[in-house]
Amino acid sequence: MNSVKAAFLAGAAALALSACSDGGGQEQAQAPAQPPAPAAPQIVASSSPLAQAIDRAAFSAQPLPPDAHRAMLIRAQVLLSRAHFSPGVIDGADGENLMNAVAAFERARGLPEDGRLDAEVWALLVRDTRPVVTDYVITEADVAGPFTEEIPSDYEEMAELDALGFTSPREALAEKFHMDESLLAALNPGADFSVAGTRIVVAAPGPETLPAPVTLVEVDKSRNQVRAYGADGALLASYPATVGSSDMPTPDGEWAVNLVAYDPHWNYDPDKLNFGDKSAGKLDIKPGPNNPVGAVWIDLTKETYGIHGAPEPRLVGKTASHGCVRLTNWDARQLGGAVKKGTRVVFTGSERPAKAKI
Incomplete structure (x- = not known):
């Protein structure tokens, strides 16, 4: 999925959709604290x-x-x-x-x-x-x-x-x-x-937690996988991921984590979409594990992009997004708990031809 605007209001994360159905972009410095596992x-x-x-x-x-x-x-x-x-x-x-x-x-x-x-x-x-x-x-x-x-x-x-x-x-x-x-x-x-x-x-x-902080996240678009590395370069964890397609690609290059939000709202903005019903107007989709961005949003410095959860875990790694990176809710929660603002995120490989599914 390929863009969303994150607005954090009254201590809750609100994500405003852009070209992807996922999210991104920080409005305030504070995000909700991670709920206890x-x-x-x-x-x-x-x-x-x-x-x-x-x-x-x-x-x-x-x-x-x-x-x-x-x-x-x-x-x-x-x-x-x-x-x-x-x-x-x-x-x-x-x-x-x-x-x-x-x-x-x-x-x-x-x-x-x-x-x-x-x-x-x-x-x-x-x-x-x-x-x-x-x-x-x-x-x-x-x-x-x-x-x-x-x-x-x-x-x-x-x-x-x-x-x-x-x-x-x-x-x-x-x-x-x-x-x-x-x-x-x-x-x-x-x-x-x-x-x-x-x-x-x-x-x-x-x-539900990793044994050490994550200092580098690699999004391997060719393998549909996210890998997390520690300060010593050791591979700490890996997760299956839904990434974009050749038609709606996930970013290239190196970016960083901006913040992590739990139980995010999703603000649907048809003016920033490349899909969906343009006549619907702006919509506030409330939080929950079946929210289109799942239960966790890891905001990236690449504007409007993020790594996030998913309402249908059985489909993760098996469909394509509109550009963002989708994990199961539990994997997104584990990764979100191990990164911090400034953690490097590197995108490697290339997407496969596929029809995007929100």
């Missing part, structure tokens, strides 16, 4: 047979039955996430996001970088012997909402809503544990996610 559940082995199959999953270079293959991929995704090489949404599916996470892990560990989940990569990952899935008891807070039953696609209808919250407790729980909703449902057949006290099986992806 949700407490991770204690990681304990689950008695669920489905969970036990995942925790026992082993690598095989030979074809596996579908259930065993999916269990292996779930275990790999969680372990990569714990190591700060995010596969994006944990879904037990193979694909480019997983391949790129493996490649970044290999780079950080000094291995040949081919992106293949092989015996050598697996042996390093499973040095973490803790369960990768665990039991969790749904709390009153998990089901309290408020929820937004339906998120409209029309911006004028969006602007009429008081917030763009989760649509259901199931969606909220899936995001809390970095999971695809379908995987959460598959691991908990028959569970009612709207009832506090219900015991469910969830992924245990690990801490």
Whole structure:
């Protein structure tokens, strides 16, 4: 996505859309403080047979039955996430996001970088012997909402809503544990996610913070990946990313972080758009995880551009934006907590031909 104006009013971040549906541009020096990360559940082995199959999953270079293959991929995704090489949404599916996470892990560990989940990569990952899935008891807070039953696609209808919250407790729980909703449902057949006290099986992806400050962010447009480096040049983390297309490109060159805003408004300004309904007029889209820019906005010194969250985590890395850089909400939150004003942001590579999706 390709431009938005950030206005921070009454302690809340308001983003005014320009050529991208994302955001950027600082009006005031202060942004809302980072909200505390949700407490991770204690990681304990689950008695669920489905969970036990995942925790026992082993690598095989030979074809596996579908259930065993999916269990292996779930275990790999969680372990990569714990190591700060995010596969994006944990879904037990193979694909480019997983391949790129493996490649970044290999780079950080000094291995040949081919992106293949092989015996050598697996042996390093499973040095973490803790369960990768665990039991969790749904709390009153998990089901309290408020929820937004339906998120409209029309911006004028969006602007009429008081917030763009989760649509259901199931969606909220899936995001809390970095999971695809379908995987959460598959691991908990028959569970009612709207009832506090219900015991469910969830992924245990690990801490929400990085082990050191980030001094350089690389946006690799060719690989649809953001990589974060520490002061010593070490690769600290990687994240799948949605970037622009050849028609609506993401910036080139070197820029810097301007500020980080949490729970941003999105100010739709048709005078600054290269898409959308010009007759709608200016609109204030309220905050929430299903806001078009997600739950976090990392403003860049390149005017009207930023790195931000996403309302549909399963699509990150699989579509194109209008120029800005989109991460899952949890990855944007982790990166946002490790950068500061002045952190370098370098754009490398080139976009692929693709149709942009907001």
